[in-house]
Amino acid sequence: MIENIRLSFQGIWAHKMRSFLTMLGIIIGIASIISIVSTIKGTNEQIKQNLIGAxxxxxxxxxxxxxxxxxxxxxxxxxxxxxxxxxxxxxxxxxxxxxxxxxxxxxxxxxxxxxxxxxxxxxxxxxxxxxxxxxxxxxxxxxxxxxxxxxxxxxxxxxxxxxxxxxxxxxxxxxxxxxxxxxxxxxxxxxxxxxxxxxxxxxxxxxxxxxxxxxxxxxxxxxxxxxxxxxxxxxxxxxxxxxxxxxxxxxxxxxxxxxxxxxxxxxxxxxxxxxxxxTLEQAKELQDLSNATNQQLVWIASISLLVGGIGVMNIMLVSVTERTREIGLKKAIGAKKSRILWQFLTEAAVLTSMGGVLGVGTGIGLAEIISRVAQTPVAISVPAIIFGVVFSMIIGIIFGLIPSVKAANLNPIDALRHE
Incomplete structure (x- = not known):
């Protein structure tokens, strides 16, 4: 696994611009969710404080x-x-x-x-x-x-x-x-x-x-x-x-x-x-109304994660095509299907996890900007941060599965002949 992670970082670094553009959909999606959830949480705390007071x-x-x-x-x-x-x-x-x-x-x-x-x-x-x-x-x-x-x-x-x-x-x-x-x-x-x-x-x-x-x-x-x-x-x-x-x-x-x-x-x-x-019940009613509206925004922001996942799948399919001879060589010297599968799955997961981490940082910064510009309170949600990183990794595994299976199932002779 450590070797797969090292190879993943090498591949990402070798194609820096392409990797960044691939991560961009994940970054935007996670950043949107973090900023929206933080704004919702801050608004709910404001509602509670305004009603309960001191x-x-x-x-x-x-x-x-x-x-x-x-x-x-x-x-x-x-x-x-x-x-x-x-x-x-x-x-x-x-x-x-x-x-x-x-x-x-x-x-x-x-x-x-x-x-x-x-x-x-x-x-x-x-x-x-x-x-x-x-x-x-x-x-x-x-x-x-x-x-x-x-x-x-x-x-x-x-x-x-x-x-x-x-x-x-x-x-x-x-x-x-x-x-x-x-x-x-x-x-x-x-x-x-x-x-x-x-x-x-x-x-x-x-x-x-x-x-x-x-x-x-x-x-x-x-x-x-x-x-x-x-x-x-x-x-x-x-x-x-x-x-x-x-x-x-x-x-x-x-x-x-x-x-x-x-x-x-x-x-x-x-x-x-x-x-x-x-006053707590009054606060809860207002918070429920706020959540019902803002949760729709979370679902809309989640669409960009789907788009980002499709981008990951696309770039991993391109990567499999580019590295067909490499895959064929590894299989010729005895690499098993599972080894090839986990190598490409790990690369997809590392790619989206990096996007998730960058998205969390961007989301926190975006939430602070929204707070200053719109004069609305924010409260950074730690569960939302953890969810963002883990969910981005899951997206990498899900959307990287098809390219990884394709790579694992390549015929070594055909792969070595690939130009």
Missing amino acids: GNNVTRIQLYHSTDGNYPYTMDEGIPDGVPLITEETMGAILDLPEVESAAAYNKRSYNASFFYGNATLSGCPTFGVDNAYFGTCGYTIKKGRLFVPNDIDDFRPVVILDENAAKSLFQGEDPIGKTIECNSIALTVVGVVELDTKFEPVINSMEDYWIYANSQNSSAVFLPNSLWPALFAYDEPQEVAVQVSYTEAMSSVGKAVADLLNTYNTNTNGIVYKAED
Whole structure:
């Protein structure tokens, strides 16, 4: 086999231009497949990141109108009957579920909370009633001031924490720490400003992307101690739950498990149930749509591999004709059919394998060019690279088989007489 490979390289080097032109179809086919697969993989990762966001693997379980179209139920609509508060025992059961890293129950109002400072007003921003477990679970870190301390919660202190956007909206660059804002006629002292501990930003390639993600990136949030919540809004409001899981792919299953657990205590008869926001399922639907379209491109690109294989067969038939006397001489001195067969099969496989390697390099370079020119993400697929090289070798064996059999079956006397 080593001798056959050495002879193959000698033959390829002796006809450099012809060998390169023969490999060109393989190079183009493999390069096309590598670049398309890398673009598909990059696009799918972009879809997942844009929907899931920061990558902190947090899924939220909240109440939904299951009988009226599965849209979220908000406490601005009133407190639903039969939905109990989440107890410490329930939170313990949630934390005991597989793949759960941390969890936090919280209250939330989305629309009817307004905050005032001087002439500045912040209206309609998401407002949360939390303890410190919420910040760690959802990936917030303190930027200024402090988080809540036990006395804030135990003594019902009127304190508040803002995120960066809320602080900018109310204080216009002024240091908010120690300042007082007002909500529902209650004065609240700002004790801290928080920010998400990730610098993730969604990839924006169109106006549609911009409008989808702009609001979420620019939204404000205000955090109150959960013990203070009833004084500003209402008593006995059911909470939502944020759960951080150990890895992204577990978000759907863990979210469903938590929702099922909470619904075992839910006796609401109007179709108000707990459900997890399934961003992974949304991502999968978009990825399936992307794959269905792009896989057609892969099949089209594969046609060039077929053309390249035909080119290999053609050049190997020419090579057999050119080397007829050489084959006859080898047979005359005792070379078996199998030896001749494997020599030409090896040469065809080496030729296409070289084309596959060059095609992989070209495909990676092409994918990077597409990424820069079209502003689309790419993720180089190692399985696609391995597949490209192995598949090119298989093409060499398949399309080199007929010429190799022809060479092996030559009559040595007729071969020696060939001019």
